[in-house]
Amino acid sequence: MKHEIIIAGFGGQGVLSMGKILAYAGLLDGKEVTWMPAYGPEQRGGTANVTVILSDEQISSPVLDSYDVAVILNQQSLDKFESRVKPGGLLIYDPYGIHRKPERTDIRIAEVNATEAAIETGNTKTYNMLLLGALLKLVPMVPIEAVIRGLEKTLPERHHNLIPLNRDAIMRGEQLVK
Amino acid sequence: MENKEEIKLLKGNEAIAHAAIRYGVDGYFGYPITPQSEVLETLEALMPWETTGMVVLQAESEVAAINMVYGGASSGKAVMTSSSSPGVSLKQEGISYIAAGELPALIVNVMRGGPGLGTIQPSQADYFQAVKGGGHGDYHLIVLAPASVQEMADFVGLGFDLAFKYRTPAMILADGVIGQMMEKVVLPPARPRRTDEEIVALCPWAARGKFGRKQRNVSTTLELDPQAMEKNNIRLQETYRRIEAGEVRFEEYMTEDADYLIVAFGCMARICRKAIEDARACGLKVGLLRPITLWPFPTEAIKALSGQVRGILVAELNAGQMIDDVRLAVEGRTPVCHFGRTGGIVPNPQEVLNALCKDFNVEMEDAK
Amino acid sequence: MTKEEIIAAGGTKVAAKPRLLMDVNMHYCPGCSHGVVHKILAEVIDELGLEDSAIGVAPVGCAVFAYNYIDVDWVEAAHGRAPAVATGLARLNPDATVFTYQGDGDLAAIGTCETIHACNRGENIAIIFINNGIYGMTGGQMAPTTLEGMKTSTTPYGRRVDLNGYPLKITDLVKELDGTCYVTREAVHTPAAVRKAKAAIRQALMNARDKKGTSFVEIVSTCNSGWKMSPDKANKWMEENMFEKYPLGELKNTVNPK
Structure with a gap:
């Protein structure tokens, strides 16, 4: 099984760290993983995106022209990546700030209103975990427990008290899927 | 520091840092430049001077860093530096000296696009510079091209092994993709840095202070007698022929x-x-x-x-x-x-x- | 009479070649200050018992072959890079006593960056800086320390500050850096000056040995060939002109404050 995923939005939305946590969960689940960011000044306010690949076999190219899953968090990213979702693939988008909705009919499209949910929960920092919950609900590519263990591995110990908060956000994200 | 293998999810640049500590590298001298700054950042965060005694120093320039490597290598230590294309251009003078001095060292180039200041995005445009000799004079580097984060880690050890075997600088020629991407990497078990006794045995030529040695050691690349200088060149070329015969990898x-x-x-x-x-x-x-x-x-x-x-x-x-x-x-x-x-x-x-x-x-x- | 015959006849040996000075002919011009500084450096290394632990770093310039003259381990650096090379050596070999030996072009022009930053980091090294206001090895071109009005092959009508800037007082500069523990300016044109210079080099090497920070010993020197003067005239010219711009004396001493 292989999952080729692009996560794209603004810098500061937690795009890269969401990808990292997903990749780490894949690693802990015994998969081959790559995490390839578009790096540079984009990190500070511009667009940010990361390609994550989870696979049972050795991964060849970390750079892709088409994806099984696209998680889209702003209009620029939708414009850029909608056409690059493979037929039959999945496009998840947050409608906040999107003025032209996705139009493809040969792919699954899921609207996940994570911005609204994050504001409701009062902790906007767990925004990307809401999205991760939604993603894993739609494509259960790694078990949630692997994600939690991934958080334990990636977060510095002083932030381990935040893990329950993140777990709750993932659970809440699952419920955002209509 | 774990004395066993460890599996981690790391950027290529981070893998270089982890692998350097685990190999028992004595010193790293670097200078920030995108897209390789994580090498220095990771080393500073891991504080190997507290565990293995490895020296880590942010130099005032790439020029200074490579010359610190030259000094450390002259004394038989396993020393390295890393940079990206514009910084590696600055290092070329020092690299030529290290090659001429028949000194082992490891240089990492995480290439970005050029020429000039160029871009911070990935490139492989320093191929000529790396394999044809970017500095002056007839010399070669052993140039290793990693295609995965695992190879970033593995080639630190391989690069040093070859550098010491042939007394010649080795280069890891990576690029922004390999430096910045994260993959699963199996880190080798940690091994201790070489002891003074081991350095003396492995590097009898090292200028590290005589400490009872009868003959002094001098590390120099200057030879004004053309006959003698040609002999030096012939010796270098013989080394390169041995490397060509024994170390091709693909x-x-x-x-x-x-x-x-x-x-x-x-x-x-x-x-x-x-x-x-x-x-x-x-x-x-x-x-x-x-x-x-x-x-x-x-x-x-x-x-x-x-x-x-x-x-x-x-x-x-x-x-x-x-x-x-x-x-x-x-x-x-x-x-x-x-x-x-x-x-x-x-x-x-x-x-x-x-x-x-x-x-x-x-x-x-x-x-x- | 040979010296052996003189001693056998009851003569008293009053001077000897320093033990660590190699038995080779020096390439320096007669009258050059380098020979004297080499001699006292070799004596100090011997007297302090540093023969085993000393590592010298030679420059590019007239002293490029310094490694041929003093019997310790040496590394020959690229032009200006001696303080960086010494940093690598000192950081990785804490049991060694590392010193550099550099001229004005090497230290104060092409190597200014390495000089300033090694001093600023307080590297445990001794820097011996020969300032004769000229590039000797390449044939007498302007150095950063060349005096205003001084004729060199690249300032044939004299150094003009409007064209070439001012003579660089780098020793005054490094004095201001927190990493330096001992900064002094000496000369070797008289026996008294030689004794003082030797004491300064001794202090600098002790500081390097004892990890006190960076020591910086400038030796205001002559280059009678480059200056196109006889050695005695060069000494006189140095006293009358160089010392005004580069006055002798201790500038900083945090190890043994007076």
Whole structure:
């Protein structure tokens, strides 16, 4: 099984760290993983995106022209990546700030209103975990427990008290899927 | 520090830092430049001076850093530096001295696009600089081209082993993709740094203070007597011939039945591997030869394959550099074409495949 | 009479070649200050018992062959890079006593960056800086320390500050850096000056040995060939002209404050 995923939005939305946590969960689940960011000044306010690949076999190219899953968090990213979702693939988008909705009919499209949910929960920092919950609900590519263990591995110990908060956000994200 | 293997999810740059500590490197001297700053940052965060005693220093410039390496290497220590293209240009003077001084050292170049200040995005445009000798004089570096985060880690040890075996500087020639991407990496068990006794035994030439030694050691690259200087050159060239005879490394992928061959290194080899998977899915028999050592170059392997295939595509993140060495190996036996992107653009597998079809006039109707 | 015959006849040996000075002919011009500084450096290394632990870093310039003259381990650096090379050596070999030996072009022009930053980091090294206001090895071109009005092969009508800037007082500059523990300016044109210079080099090497920070000993020197003067005239010219711009004396001493 292989999952080729692009996560794209603004810098500061937690795009890269969401990808990292997903990749780490894949690693802990015994998969081959790559995490390839578009790096540079984009990190500070511009667009940010990361390609994550989870696979049972050795991964060849970390750079892709088409994806099984696209998680889209702003209009620029939708414009850029909608056409690059493979037929039959999945496009998840947050409608906040999107003025032209996705139009493809040969792919699954899921609207996940994570911005609204994050504001409701009062902790906007767990925004990307809401999205991760939604993603894993739609494509259960790694078990949630692997994600939690991934958080334990990636977060510095002083932030381990935040893990329950993140777990709750993932659970809440699952419920955002209509 | 774990004395056993450890599996981690790391960026290529981070893997270099972890591997350096675990190899028992004595010193690292660096200077920040995108996209390789994580090497220095990771080392500073891991504080190896508290555990292995490894020295880590942020120098005032790339020039100073490579000369600190020159000093440390002169004393028989395992020392390294890392930078990206513009910074590696600055290091060329020092690299020439280290090669001339017959000193072991490791230099890492995480290439970005040039020329000039260029871009911080990935590139392979320093191939000529690395394999043809970027500094002055007749010298070579052993140039290792990693294509994965695992190889970033592995080539630290390999680079130092070869550098000490042949008393010559080695370079890891990576690129922004390999430096910045994260992958699973198995870190080798940690081993202690060499003791003073081991250094004396391994490097009897080291200028580290006489400490009872009868003859003093001098590390110099100056020789004004032409006869003696030519002897120095001949000795260097003999070393390079031994390296060429014994240290060529490459990887072949699906070449047995290949009608077309792609030659690519580093991240481009990964991208081409995917292109080959896609081509094979459409019935087009393409294979890959990935040079792991860019110098010494796998000339014989390419020469052998050149009699078998209808054409060779050399895919690089540059305007055409390694293609010269491929052509020298092929000697006209089969057409050799180039596919390259510059400016920091990393092509996707489909672009490579399209180039192959166009250059060799191959129809691939099923291709996406 | 040979010296052996003189001693056998009851003569008293009053001077000897320092033990660590190699038995080779020096390439320096007669009258050059380098020979004297080499001699006292070799004596100090011997007297402090540093023969085993000393590592010298030679420059590019007239002293490029310094490694041929003093019997300790040496590394020959690229032009200006001696303080960086010494940093690598000192950081990785804490049991060694590392010193550099550099001229004005090497230290104060092409190597200014390495000089300033090694001093600023307080590297445990001794820097011996020969300032004769000229590039000797390449044939008498302007150095950063060349005096205003001084004729060199690249300032044939004299150094003009409007064209070439001012003579660089780099020793005054490094004095201001927190990493330096001992900064002094000496000369070797008289026996008294030689004694003082030797004491300064001794202090600097002790500081390097004892990890006190960076020591910086400038030796205001002559280059009678480059200056196109006889050695005695060069000494006189130095006293009358160089010392005004580069006055002798201790500038900083945090190890043994007066």
